[in-house]
Amino acid sequence: MRFNRTTVSNMELDMTPMIDIVFLLITFFMFVFNFSQADQNERIKLPSSELAKISEVSDTEFLTLQLTAEETILFGREEFAFDELKRLLSRELKLFEALGTDKSKVRVLIRADARSQTGKLQDIMAECRRCGLENFGLPVIIDTPGAI
Amino acid sequence: MMKRPHAAVSLDWDMTPMIDVVFLLMIFFVFTFKIVKQEGDFSIKMPLSGGNSSSLSLDTSEPVRIRLLADSNGELASIMMGDRSLGTSFTILRQQVMAYVGSLSPQARGEAEAELRCDYELKYKYTVDAMTAISGYYENGQIVPLIEKVKFAQKQGQSDLTESSNEEK
Numbered sequence: 611m612r613f614n615r616t617t618v619s620n621m622e623l624d625m626t627p628m629i630d631i632v633f634l635l636i637t638f639f640m641f642v643f644n645f646s647q648a649d650q651n652e653r654i655k656l657p658s659s660e661l662a663k664i665s666e667v668s669d670t671e672f673l674t675l676q677l678t679a680e681e682t683i684l685f686g687r688e689e690f691a692f693d694e695l696k697r698l699l700s701r702e703l704k705l706f707e708a709l710g711t712d713k714s715k716v717r718v719l720i721r722a723d724a725r726s727q728t729g730k731l732q733d734i735m736a737e738c739r740r741c742g743l744e745n746f747g748l749p750v751i752i753d754t755p756g757a758i
Numbered sequence: 759m760m761k762r763p764h765a766a767v768s769l770d771w772d773m774t775p776m777i778d779v780v781f782l783l784m785i786f787f788v789f790t791f792k793i794v795k796q797e798g799d800f801s802i803k804m805p806l807s808g809g810n811s812s813s814l815s816l817d818t819s820e821p822v823r824i825r826l827l828a829d830s831n832g833e834l835a836s837i838m839m840g841d842r843s844l845g846t847s848f849t850i851l852r853q854q855v856m857a858y859v860g861s862l863s864p865q866a867r868g869e870a871e872a873e874l875r876c877d878y879e880l881k882y883k884y885t886v887d888a889m890t891a892i893s894g895y896y897e898n899g900q901i902v903p904l905i906e907k908v909k910f911a912q913k914q915g916q917s918d919l920t921e922s923s924n925e926e927k
Contacts, residue, residue, distance in 0.1 A: 725881055725883070727880065728879075750886055
């Protein structure tokens with residue numbers, strides 16, 4: 611009887627430190643988890659620049675188009691050929707209109723692959739301008755020269 | 759005396775389900791963990807031709823015209839600023855832009871504008887390099903701005919296209 615009891619009390623180990631550490635780990639991973647950048651596609655290798663500014667968060671609406679090295683356009687999870695851009699833009703602009711957003715305030719972010727043709731990018735911009743969109747942002751990766 | 763042991767018993771609850779869930783959460787976050795490099799962007803405003811003539815007429819200074827020529831593979835063949843060829847070095851382009859900005863009056867500096875004209879096939883990374891060279895440089899950890907307004911040259915007849923598409927509607 612006595613022997614039995616001591617083994618039972620040995621089995622009940624204190625789990626508090628382990629739970630503390632596990633919670634700390636969860637908190638860390640939750641903070642580094644990227645919720646906002648869900649529409650960034652891994653296929654696209656952005657060029658890098660040391661001078662790009664982190665875009666200030668404003669109340670303007672965004673429209674993210676991604677230009678792949680194969681000259682197709684990614685929008686959300688859909689992939690389009692360049693010819694379909696017009697249809698896509700008119701569809702999106704209808705949505706913005708329905709929401710009552712002024713389309714001159716809509717900012718078009720064009721995430722273009724470093725290997726894609728500049729002309730293609732300008733074609734996208736021209737198409738957007740034809741639809742009345744005039745604010746563009748060209749996202750690039752910031753590589754600060756001083757950073758490790 | 760009777761209450762104490764009773765309270766101790768009720769506090770001693772089973773932690774197994776909580777630990778299960780917590781471990782599942784941790785595994786989820788560990789697997790979705792990905793180091794994302796910080797992104798910034800170059801802002802480009804390309805006002806539509808209509809209704810903006812007044813602001814255009816205010817710009818008395820001509821934009822600096824920079825031309826990027828590509829070879830057949832889309833690699834950079836040469837940079838031209840105005841009519842001068844600068845080779846393929848963005849450092850020289852930056853020095854030229856610095857010289858140009860230095861020659862301006864302090865008032866005109868903020869208003870200076872550059873116009874990029876790139877070959878169709880040119881790889882996008884060279885365009886970004888050129889924009890970087892034009893817009894400023896790093897010195898002692900500080901960004902020194904040069905020309906902040908960079909725009910793309912429009913193709914010949916693009917304004918006509920805009921008008922024609924409006925008419926169609």
